[in-house]
Amino acid sequence: MAAVWTFALARLAGVLVLGLILGLFIGPVWVGVLVAFGLYVVWQLRNLYMLDRWLRLRSQLDPPGVGGIWGEVIAQVVRLHRRKQYHKQRLAQLFRELRRSTAALPDGVIMLGRHHEILWFNRRAANLLGLRRPSDVGLRIDNLIRAPEFVRYLKAADFAAPVVIRPPAATETYLSLQMVPYGAGQSLLLARDVTRERRLEAMRKDFVANASHELRTPLTVISGYLDTLAEDSGLDPAWTGPIRDMRSQARRMNAIIADLLELSRLEATEEEAGYEPIDVPAMLARLQRDGRARAQRRHEVTLELDANDGLYGAPQEIESAFTNLLDNALKYTPVDGRVQLRWRVDAGGAHFSVADNGIGIPAEHLPRLTERFYRVDSGRSRSQGGSGLGLAIVKHVLQRHGGRLEIESVEGKGSTFSCHFPAHRLCAASVRTDTVDAQPDRM
Amino acid sequence: MEIADLTHHTSRRFNEDLEKVRNQVLQMGGFVEEQLHKAIAALVDGDSKLGELVATEDYKVNGMEVSIDEECSRILALRAPAAGDLRVIVAIIKTITDLERIGDEAEKIGHIALRLATMERPADKYREVKHLGRHVARMVHDALDAFARMDAKAALQTAREDRMVDEEYESIQRQCMTFMMEDPRQIRRALEIMWIVRALERIGDHAKNMCEYVVYMVYGKDIRHTSLEDVSRELEGPAEARR
Numbered sequence: 001m002a003a004v005w006t007f008a009l010a011r012l013a014g015v016l017v018l019g020l021i022l023g024l025f026i027g028p029v030w031v032g033v034l035v036a037f038g039l040y041v042v043w044q045l046r047n048l049y050m051l052d053r054w055l056r057l058r059s060q061l062d063p064p065g066v067g068g069i070w071g072e073v074i075a076q077v078v079r080l081h082r083r084k085q086y087h088k089q090r091l092a093q094l095f096r097e098l099r100r101s102t103a104a105l106p107d108g109v110i111m112l113g114r115h116h117e118i119l120w121f122n123r124r125a126a127n128l129l130g131l132r133r134p135s136d137v138g139l140r141i142d143n144l145i146r147a148p149e150f151v152r153y154l155k156a157a158d159f160a161a162p163v164v165i166r167p168p169a170a171t172e173t174y175l176s177l178q179m180v181p182y183g184a185g186q187s188l189l190l191a192r193d194v195t196r197e198r199r200l201e202a203m204r205k206d207f208v209a210n211a212s213h214e215l216r217t218p219l220t221v222i223s224g225y226l227d228t229l230a231e232d233s234g235l236d237p238a239w240t241g242p243i244r245d246m247r248s249q250a251r252r253m254n255a256i257i258a259d260l261l262e263l264s265r266l267e268a269t270e271e272e273a274g275y276e277p278i279d280v281p282a283m284l285a286r287l288q289r290d291g292r293a294r295a296q297r298r299h300e301v302t303l304e305l306d307a308n309d310g311l312y313g314a315p316q317e318i319e320s321a322f323t324n325l326l327d328n329a330l331k332y333t334p335v336d337g338r339v340q341l342r343w344r345v346d347a348g349g350a351h352f353s354v355a356d357n358g359i360g361i362p363a364e365h366l367p368r369l370t371e372r373f374y375r376v377d378s379g380r381s382r383s384q385g386g387s388g389l390g391l392a393i394v395k396h397v398l399q400r401h402g403g404r405l406e407i408e409s410v411e412g413k414g415s416t417f418s419c420h421f422p423a424h425r426l427c428a429a430s431v432r433t434d435t436v437d438a439q440p441d442r443m
Numbered sequence: 444m445e446i447a448d449l450t451h452h453t454s455r456r457f458n459e460d461l462e463k464v465r466n467q468v469l470q471m472g473g474f475v476e477e478q479l480h481k482a483i484a485a486l487v488d489g490d491s492k493l494g495e496l497v498a499t500e501d502y503k504v505n506g507m508e509v510s511i512d513e514e515c516s517r518i519l520a521l522r523a524p525a526a527g528d529l530r531v532i533v534a535i536i537k538t539i540t541d542l543e544r545i546g547d548e549a550e551k552i553g554h555i556a557l558r559l560a561t562m563e564r565p566a567d568k569y570r571e572v573k574h575l576g577r578h579v580a581r582m583v584h585d586a587l588d589a590f591a592r593m594d595a596k597a598a599l600q601t602a603r604e605d606r607m608v609d610e611e612y613e614s615i616q617r618q619c620m621t622f623m624m625e626d627p628r629q630i631r632r633a634l635e636i637m638w639i640v641r642a643l644e645r646i647g648d649h650a651k652n653m654c655e656y657v658v659y660m661v662y663g664k665d666i667r668h669t670s671l672e673d674v675s676r677e678l679e680g681p682a683e684a685r686r
Contacts, residue, residue, distance in 0.1 A: 135592055143466060143591040146473025166480075 008069050015040045028332065062178070108191030116154060118139045121321055128175060128191045129167060141189065150177060159187075164194060174198045209264040212257045219257065221422045223250040252387070258387035263372070266396040273400040275312040277427045279353070281305050284341055291326050291339065296334045301326075306344035308429040311421060321397040324390035325354045325417050332415070333358035349403075350421040357414035366407055370395040394419070401425055444604045450670040457522050461531060465591075469536050471507040472623075474585040475546045478504065479583060479646065482552035483576035483606035486639065487569050491560035499551030504535055508539045527663075534660040536589065541649040541656075543584060548649075555635050571618065572639060575611045578645045582608065582650040589657045598657035599675050601650065608647035615640045 002267035015036050023032020050064040058081070063074050102109055108125030110118060117140050121131055129145060134142065140150050147165040176194045179186040223354060226247045229235065235243075283302055291301040311318065329339045333356040340355045361369065365376045373388040391405075395418075398405050402422045409415035460647040476495055483493035515536050518524065524532060582604050589598035619640075658666050659675070666674045 121675050130588075132592075135594065139591060140462075140466060143469045144588065146476065146587065148470075148474050148477055151470050151473060 004069055004072050012040065043337075060257070078379055099280040108189075109139065110180075110189040110191070112187045112189055115185065118144075118188075119186075122421060125189075125191055125264060145177075151246055153177070154179070162190075162192075164198075191426070205264055205267055208260060209268070212260040212264065215260075216257055219250060219253055223247070223254065226250055234409070256387040256389065259387040259393060263389055263393055263396065266317070266393065267398065269400070272402065273314040273317060276315055278311045278313055278315045278318055280310045280318075280343060280350075283315075283322065284343055284352075287319075287322055287326055288341060290323075293328060295330055295339075299330060299333055300336075300338045301330075302338070302340050304340065304342045306342070309345050309350065311350060311401075312425050312427045313421075314397075317397045317400065321394045321419065322352065322354075324394050325419070328356065328417070329354045329356040329415075332356065345426065348420070349423040350426050351418055352421075353416055353418040355414065355416040360411040360413050360415055361407075361409040362411050363409070366409065367396070369407060370405065427434075457518075457524075457528075459520070460514075460518055460527060461524075464511060464518065464535060465531070467507070467511050467514065468538060471504065471511065471539065472583075472590070474507065475504055475542050475549065476580065476583055476587070478546055478549040478553075479576075479580050482549045482556060483573065483580065485553055486559065487573045489556075489560045489564055491557050494553045494556035494560060494565070498550050498557065501546050501550035501553075502541055508543040511539050511559060512536065527660075530660050530663055534656040537656050538653050539674040541652045545646050545649050545680060548646050551642050552639050555639055558591055559632065559635055565632070569636070571611075571615050572636060572643070575608065575640060575643050578604070578608055578611065579646045579650065582647055583653075586650045586653040589654060590660075593657070593661050595658045595661040598654040598661075599671065602654035602658075603671055603674055605647050605651040608644060612640055612644040612647075618680075 016033060019033040019036025021032070022036065026032065031172070047064075050066065051070060054061050054064055054074070055077070063078060080281070081180050092337075098126045105122060105124060108122065108128045110121040110129075110131075113119050118137050120137070121133075125131060126133065131144065142154055145165070145167075147167070149163055150165050153159075153163040159179040159181060162176045164174055164176050167173065167175055168353045173193060175197045176192045178190045178192075179187050179249045180190060226243060229239075230243050231248060284305065288301055288303040291299075293325075295301060295361040309395060326339070326341065333339055338357050342351075342355070344351050344354045345387035361376055365374075368374050369376075370391045375388065395405050398419055398421075402425060403420050406418040406420060407415065408418075478500065481493055482497045484490065485497060515532050519531060522528075582601055585597065585601040585604075589595070589601060616637065619637050622629045623633045652667075655666050658664060664674075
């Protein structure tokens, strides 16, 4: 580098000295120097011109073969250009691979811009949703996927869970669509074919409902004969014990089947529960009485009514849910235990809770408690004769009423099961009295 | 909003208004499509609840039509659009009328499905009607797609489908007449089926109309009451004379 510049300066000095000598010989000195300097400038300009021409038409011309600093500059440019070319190729290759891998994804992927306009989509998305390239790029996604559920999903802008639609192009299939927002207002739309899962789920539900229904008839016959046998005084006394056990197990099986049928009925109706007024305080008073009768004074059952308001919902379902919770509390509370029912209303809605000071539930079981037939330990509930479906029913009933179930428990200290209902389900006491007055035979 | 379809305006607001009303039309279309699907499902599966739902939800379609209509009048009054934009507005006003009628026909099918659900279902489970229903629903879907994409070629292709729908309609009609002659006890049901296929055939016509508005919107050519062959021959030639 430095050598090139020294050489260039030396060359300039040489030219000037030559001009000086020429001037000394021929005429005035300044003319000689000027001519030499002028020639030097012309030569440099020519080099500059060649460099410029080459930079403009780089793809067609070879780099000009000039030496000195110009050669050095050209070499630099060539090197820079090569490096850029290399990076560009690598980037292009990376991009190609990325595109190939997203195209191979089993799920449809669509990139959406700020106004939900389509920026890019992979082949699977095109197949699933009937998109066309390139004509659909730039169109708003809700102009092409017009299913009302999806439009509502986009408008609500709550993308926590996917939405399932039936694309009009193929009505037999189900698509699950999930928006994933990222960056500045952009989002990814993931589309997945969930037809198989849907079908399996429907099959499972049908199976449970049908099997329970079919089991009921034979069981009725068996319990009927067992009842007759138990009353038969001419029977060998050795059979009394076994028949008593058989009767109690048959009763239990009946309860399980009833719960299963109830559960599949709750599952089959997807829509929200109706809006019938329910007098919750009266219902709870009734529950308390029943609970006391069943506990036979072995437990203390108290009721704390902080509000006189009721609920709008399906009365049988709510009663079945509350009864299930009370039954559970009675089952798992030892003799002389306390079970406290509480009903209160605040700005967030209405809350019903059942608190006991029973054996409690270890924390690791809490998340799975509402699964069907889930047992904290197998010895515990079989002896109590539960169906294992109670909490699942409670959960479904609450879901249908827009509410949720909350469970707090400390092992050895007791548990609290709370049902939270949203404010729009609340039925103020005054309103309820009116309706009850209007239809006195209803309650 | 940089939507490639619509011409760029000095007024951004105008662009947004136009795009918004177009989006509203397509959402209305989506709802009508779903009504139609539900109505057909109610008939085929004998689901009286679904039939009732379709019949009671029709008021929503009417509401959408009124609000889009108002929006269009507002744009006409405020922006005084010209050329292509004016055509878009005119096409929208016409399209929503047809969509609303499709909604009405779907409502009618829902009502009849409600009545038929209580009757005995035929052995073929309304296979022909289901097929015709699918075909017509597909047409409505394609017409709306053509509208969304401003794709006149696809619109013409969809409009051509109407002839097949008419043929299917006639064949089901003949079949119904045969049923009635064979067994007078079938007359009541056959008559109800006739009403349904008639409604489906009308929906096909409305879908065809919507396709014609798309062609009008894109090319500025009124192709109603002309044969589709003439139109496609003419349009395929000077395809560039769009704007």
